[in-house]
Amino acid sequence: MNFLNEVAARFPDAVSLAAGRPYDGFYVADDVERYLRVYRDHLAGTGLSASAIDRTLLQYGRTNGVIGDLIARTLAVDEGIEVPAEAVMVTAGCQEAMIVALRGLCAGPDDVVLAVEPCYVGFTGAARILGIEVVPVPEAADGLDPEAVLRVAREVRASGRRARALYVVPNFANPSGVSMAVAARRRLLEVASEAGLLILEDDPYGLFGLDDEARPTLKALDGAAGGRSVIYLGSFAKSVFPGARVGFLVADQVVVDGAGRRTLLAEELSTVKSMVTVNTSPIAQGVVGGVLVDAEYSLRAANRAKVEFYRRNMRALLAALEHEFGDDEPMTWNTPSGGFFAVLNVPFVADEALVEVSARDYGVLWTPMCFFYGDGGGEGAIRLSCSALEPPRIEEGVRRLGKLVRDLVS
Amino acid sequence: MNFLNEVAARFPDAVSLAAGRPYDGFYVADDVERYLRVYRDHLAGTGLSASAIDRTLLQYGRTNGVIGDLIARTLAVDEGIEVPAEAVMVTAGCQEAMIVALRGLCAGPDDVVLAVEPCYVGFTGAARILGIEVVPVPEAADGLDPEAVLRVAREVRASGRRARALYVVPNFANPSGVSMAVAARRRLLEVASEAGLLILEDDPYGLFGLDDEARPTLKALDGAAGGRSVIYLGSFAKSVFPGARVGFLVADQVVVDGAGRRTLLAEELSTVKSMVTVNTSPIAQGVVGGVLVDAEYSLRAANRAKVEFYRRNMRALLAALEHEFGDDEPMTWNTPSGGFFAVLNVPFVADEALVEVSARDYGVLWTPMCFFYGDGGGEGAIRLSCSALEPPRIEEGVRRLGKLVRDLVS
Incomplete structure (x- = not known):
């Protein structure tokens, strides 16, 4: 994950659909x-x-x-x-x-x-x-x-x-x-x-x-x-x-x-x-x-307020995926019933090199699923997090991801 | 060290020359x-x-x-x-x-x-x-x-x-x-x-x-x-x-x-x-x-106040050892130039069984030095801590230890 933090630091304007941390807005030092x-x-x-x-x-x-x-x-x-x-x-x-x-x-x-x-x-x-x-x-x-x-x-x-x-x-x-x-x-x-x-x-x-x-x-x-x-x-x-x-x-x-x-x-x-x-x-x-x-x-x-917040975010992510990729034959994703993460399957290899391209040229960060396999696997899938952002940024991130996907597939 | 905590819990009136923790009196939750x-x-x-x-x-x-x-x-x-x-x-x-x-x-x-x-x-x-x-x-x-x-x-x-x-x-x-x-x-x-x-x-x-x-x-x-x-x-x-x-x-x-x-x-x-x-x-x-x-x-x-406190304690421990064992030929101990611990050499095996006897019958706890060796050693030595007590309790602890030693040696 150090790699992702480092890419995020180099491209601070990229929307991070990689960060799985909780939303900052809940925290008050008092x-x-x-x-x-x-x-x-x-x-x-x-x-x-x-x-x-x-x-x-x-x-x-x-x-x-x-x-x-x-x-x-x-x-x-x-x-x-x-x-x-x-x-x-x-x-x-x-x-x-x-x-x-x-x-x-x-x-x-x-x-x-x-x-x-x-x-x-x-x-x-x-x-x-x-x-x-x-x-x-x-x-x-x-x-x-x-x-x-x-x-x-x-x-x-x-x-x-x-x-x-x-x-x-x-x-x-x-x-x-x-x-x-x-x-x-x-x-x-x-x-x-x-x-x-x-x-x-x-x-x-x-x-x-x-x-x-x-x-x-x-x-x-x-x-x-x-x-x-x-x-x-x-x-x-x-x-x-x-x-x-x-x-x-x-x-x-x-x-x-x-x-x-x-x-x-x-x-x-x-x-x-x-x-x-x-x-x-x-x-x-x-x-x-x-x-x-x-x-x-x-x-x-x-945690009622946090539950509502994360529900809204997950619904926003799933709706944005439907809006962006719903008509796209080769694109599939899962529909989690809660939590912070969903997985998008893509018709290309999603690796570290592509994360860097995505952050630099498309302004969006995500996590290659292959990071979560010990010995091969997950090459054609990416993890999308929706916990750290608010819905408009989630939607913007998915739009940018759509552009990357279309450029790669076309 | 679990063994010592357990013995200490069973004999709460024993003076602990085993506890190497800092003195409680310095701590205020505010x-x-x-x-x-x-x-x-x-x-x-x-x-x-x-x-x-x-x-x-x-x-x-x-x-x-x-x-x-x-x-x-x-x-x-x-x-x-x-x-x-x-x-x-x-x-x-x-x-x-x-x-x-x-x-x-x-x-x-x-x-x-x-x-x-x-x-x-x-x-x-x-x-x-x-x-x-x-x-x-x-x-x-x-x-x-x-x-x-x-x-x-x-x-x-x-x-x-x-x-x-x-x-x-x-x-x-x-x-x-x-x-x-x-x-x-x-x-x-x-x-x-x-x-x-x-x-x-x-x-x-x-x-x-x-x-x-x-x-x-x-x-x-x-x-x-x-x-x-x-x-x-x-x-x-x-x-x-x-x-x-x-x-x-x-x-x-x-x-x-x-x-x-x-x-x-x-x-x-x-x-x-x-x-x-x-x-x-x-x-x-x-x-x-x-x-x-x-x-x-x-x-x-x-840390000036703490330094003074621990100096007074170490001096009290060394003075008590001199007072208790100074005339005793076989008894030796080292004289640290600071810190929380000194070592007393004894003409018998100082092991777990003896700690228990010492706590129960003599009201004093200490640490066998053999605890600090991987594969034999330290059987005839004990570690004395002076950090957690005040001088009168340190002196009382050494007096009780003197009685144990005399009963074992005579």
């Missing part, structure tokens, strides 16, 4: 003080003394964090995920949650992890940093196919390696925008049990559906059935703000620790977390904690 | 708002608009952080380290700086890292997480011997492996309390050049000398001689507060990136940093930035 104050008042309300609150925010603290209880409560309200506070590890963004989960699960030289392909580069990058092999499972047009997971898991086993986990984004995936149907989610949980896989469920966009349809997380479905096959990876980057760099993982699997005691996997993984960042800044945790308290533990309720 | 406000005013003073300040604190940001310029300026004032802002990477505590440096330097399967032994467990733990072998270089009573480094580096080379770096804490090391003489520091820089080693210099306690003697960092000595052999690992946990979880590394080595452009190693390492935590919370960076601005870029000046 909120930091406000929510920190809410969190401090909350701690005082639980009976903590002033000096204990000072220590909570400024001293070294518990490796797994101090707002696990608030996060567990929010997950229960918003997602129907019922876990004890001790099952939550607060991390330095969801990125660290991936590092901790990967390192904790893949300890041996034959341990590999499966991942949906195309895949979020943060996940494949985390695995690369740790020297862990990622085996891709191709995503279908209607999301990850559980039978494909089973097939790849068997191939891995037959090759003498051990597939420990599967990474998937069931709602409005980055980069594809695709979601899994509920029946497929249920079948995936069965497949995970059969294949002895844990599922690493990443859900940063789940709040941002185009409609109010309930999209149950894998973690909620599994928990309701008494299962423990899912480690839920959580982000507050879209639902609160990215600058807190606070994420989390939920790992309520019961394990036996080195001293023979039963504990939860999240607590067992604290050994890894302590060696990556010691603990997550309690100041940053306090800001997010204040947001959760202020929202009465419902980010769904607190 | 400081967070105050320093954040200073940082925001500073940004406004540089010409940033209100909305740009909002974005700086709350949006995704530059991987290597936003306060590199303030840190570079502070290093110049306090340490005579002259580096451009681009040589500084802000990290989620010094722990992440170790992870990033280790992963960036040791990429091949034959790459190993040398480290002083006894060694801070955060460093050996970081290497373990990454699967990087740590080859110990034994520390002498007067600090790391450069000739020993040269010898070990040659042995490693002869074995077909590649020693990429050496980890060392030149000032008041954790756990030994030992410091390197200036002549040894100069010789270590020569040795590093000869052996093709980078030095990872960790200096969390450098401000806290018992006297005002100048103790030049390896980075400053190297830079003054035009060298680039040192990566400086920085912590604000003791000089500001631990709860920010802000650290940094300084890597001003010139390297050639994938696209053939000359850049600084810190910028090259941003690829690793982005896959560990994306970027360090700009809110936490802002709090630390505010402290640096408020201190007019001298943590040495801003």
Whole structure:
């Protein structure tokens, strides 16, 4: 992604349909003080003394964090995920949650992890940093196919390696925008049990559906059935703000620790977390904690304005694609039911060189889908983001993209 | 260290000469708002608009952080380290700086890292997480011997492996309390050049000398001689507060990136940093930035009260050891010239089982030195910390330790 940032810096007037960050307009620095104050008042309300609150925010603290209880409560309200506070590890963004989960699960030289392909580069990058092999499972047009997971898991086993986990984004995936149907989610949980896989469920966009349809997380479905096959990876980057760099993982699997005691996997993984960042800044945790308290533990309720904004943007992107390419035979795109991304298929190779041409000569930036494949794939597709702009700029970006496409195809 | 926390929790009345954390009394939660406000005013003073300040604190940001310029300026004032802002990477505590440096330097399967032994467990733990072998270089009573480094580096080379770096804490090391003489520091820089080693210099306690003697960092000595052999690992946990979880590394080595452009190693390492935590919370960076601005870029000046406090504590610890064990023939201890730690040698095996006995029956906790050795060593020594207590508790702790020792020796 450094390449895209660099091209964006060189062509500042280009419309960026590449940037997947949240919209700038939601952020006010005064909120930091406000929510920190809410969190401090909350701690005082639980009976903590002033000096204990000072220590909570400024001293070294518990490796797994101090707002696990608030996060567990929010997950229960918003997602129907019922876990004890001790099952939550607060991390330095969801990125660290991936590092901790990967390192904790893949300890041996034959341990590999499966991942949906195309895949979020943060996940494949985390695995690369740790020297862990990622085996891709191709995503279908209607999301990850559980039978494909089973097939790849068997191939891995037959090759003498051990597939420990599967990474998937069931709602409005980055980069594809695709979601899994509920029946497929249920079948995936069965497949995970059969294949002895844990599922690493990443859900940063789940709040941002185009409609109010309930999209149950894998973690909620599994928990309701008494299962423990899912480690839920959580982000507050879209639902609160990215600058807190606070994420989390939920790992309520019961394990036996080195001293023979039963504990939860999240607590067992604290050994890894302590060696990556010691603990997550309690100041940053306090800001997010204040947001959760202020929202009465419902980010769904607190995010109504953002949900409306991103819905409007996604509808604007899909309408602009229809307007620009609706009469164009070879042009196809998918229609995500929410989130920040859609994929446009093009009848030419969309690579780095073309991004540069597009930014310089056409004034529009986008992301080659081939960036999200490990070993070939996605050459004829581009990812379009609609999160960081307002509708008129999205429409302008798609118009410029139309000109590029027509010049290349004609 | 989990073991010690657990024992401490079970015996809350035990005096902890094990806890190496800074003293609680310095921390006031209101400081967070105050320093954040200073940082925001500073940004406004540089010409940033209100909305740009909002974005700086709350949006995704530059991987290597936003306060590199303030840190570079502070290093110049306090340490005579002259580096451009681009040589500084802000990290989620010094722990992440170790992870990033280790992963960036040791990429091949034959790459190993040398480290002083006894060694801070955060460093050996970081290497373990990454699967990087740590080859110990034994520390002498007067600090790391450069000739020993040269010898070990040659042995490693002869074995077909590649020693990429050496980890060392030149000032008041954790756990030994030992410091390197200036002549040894100069010789270590020569040795590093000869052996093709980078030095990872960790200096969390450098401000806290018992006297005002100048103790030049390896980075400053190297830079003054035009060298680039040192990566400086920085912590604000003791000089500001631990709860920010802000650290940094300084890597001003010139390297050639994938696209053939000359850049600084810190910028090259941003690829690793982005896959560990994306970027360090700009809110936490802002709090630390505010402290640096408020201190007019001298943590040495801003820390006078803390320096006095820790000096008084170290003097109290050494005086208590003299009082308790001065007439006891077999008992010896070292006399650090600053920092948080001293080592007491005892005529028995000091292990986990004995810590538990000591906490339960004698009401005093300490850290077995064997925790800081990879493969045997330190069995007859204990680390005593004097940072978290006030002098009367330190004295009481040493009295209780005296009773344990006499019961075991008689």
